[in-house]
Amino acid sequence: MTDFVSTWNEESFLTTPVAPLGLIAMRGTEDMGDKVNKWLLKWRKYTEETLPGDMSTTPGMGREDFLVRATCPRFGNGEGKGLIKDSVRGLDLYILCDVGAYNCTYNMYGHEVPMSPDDHYMDLKRTIAAVGGKAKRITVIMPLLYGGRQHRRSARESLDCALMLQELNRMGVNNIITFDAHDPRVVNAIPEGGFESVMPSYQIFKALLKRRKDLKLDKDHLMIVSPDEGALDRNIFYASVLGVDMGMFYKRRDYTRIVNGRNPIVAHEYMGKEVNGKDVFVADDILSSGESMIEVAHRLKELGANRIFSAVTFPLFTNGLDLYQKSYDEGLIDGVISTNLTYRTPELQAAPWFIEADMSKFLAKIIDALNHDKSIGGLMDPTERIHDLIDKYNEETRLEYEKERGIN
DSSP states (O other), X not given: OHHHHHHSOGGXXXXXXXXXXXXXXXXXXXXXXXXXXXXXXXXXXXXXXXXXXXXXXXXXXXXXXXXXOEEOOBOTTSOBOOXXXXXXXXXXXXXXXXXXXXXXXEEETTEEEEOOHHHXXXXXXHHHHHHTTOSSEEEEEOSXXXXXXXXXXXXXXXXXXXXXXXXXXXXTOOEEEEESOSOGGGGGGXXXXXXXXXXXXXXXXXXXXXXXXXXXXXXXXXXXXXXXXXXXXXXXXHHHHHTXXXXXXXEEEOXXXXXTTBOOEEEEEEEESOOTTOEEEEEEEEESSOHHHHHHHHHHHHTTOOOEEEEEEEEOOTTOSHHHHHHHHTTSOOEEEEESSSOOOXXXXXXXXXXXXXXXXXXXXXXXXXXXXXXXXXXXXXXXXHHHHHHXXXXXXXXXXXXXXXXX
16 A cells, blocks of 8 residues: 555545545446555555544445446347446545447347447436436546547537537536546536546556556657647647657648548658657657558658657557568567547557556546545645656666676
8 A cells, every 4th residue: 555655645634535535437437447446445444444443434435336227228229328327425426437339239129239429428428317416526537538530620620529518517527537538628518617638648658667667768769759730738848858859740631622531641841850760759648540640650760760659548449450460570660559539449458569558547546536626636646756756667677787797
């Protein structure tokens, strides 16, 4: 428990929860929900054994299971309903939803139909409706934000993300927690509602350093490159916290045509310092088809880049893995670092180039802090933790170097 205690000041435990905690894991999030539940149970057990008697017996502190059973059964024609199987009265309720879990299916007219983001979102609303206002507080944790890429209007288009946020707000949702929102400014749709876009920067970089022990974290050997102007902020953060140089690509698009709902990219143009001979770290929020990243990798190799690592929060791979496997086999891509915040196929998880960052412990910390009505500002800013991680990595690298050369 020392890791958890070192992360939180012990005074954080000496507060009464807002209400007894409950966690609903929607379809597709069962594995993540189980992991989060185990972390919470472990910490609450520690609290009961360590703190004064009055605190350890606080209602909701000591439960055998924080998971609340809920389901959305379907009728034969595909219509559904929300069903809560346990009492939620008075709970501080957290609902975990993955709108990208296309592995989930339902039966409609005798056919197994994959669940789309629209289906998952509808089931979320059904579940909230089934709660019926009985919970003390509702927080929706939706790592992959529904409608997140339809965050602004162009001509006669719908504003799906804004409408979703407003709808959940009207249904009584108090807080919405997402990860790496495509455009965090969507919060403007609910100025009086709770909304947090959390970055998994620390967990992603930690996963990379754990897998690759030969990285040199300095200006001479590493560079950060943004794949486009939309990803600038997250890449500027990495460059700043690591103290290395940065470059960027901008996309030239053909605005006279629309292909698959978007204006096709004509070319990727590079701006920035030389990448020749350096390892390159490229961060983005979503890897959809992956074609843009592969094009960026080709351009970086033409400019003389050494190894190329792609970091994404959500690895969708909508066109499958063949393109990336081929790129890895040809030495174009050295690794893709991502999270377990959305569905990943077994084939992706087994790929030699895929590096996964487990977010369950971090998610549990957010829930535990909010349940105690504590600030999550320290969790939102990973700068200090990344600095500590780099110091530890450099020290381990130095000791390994001295050991190999017999230096005392």
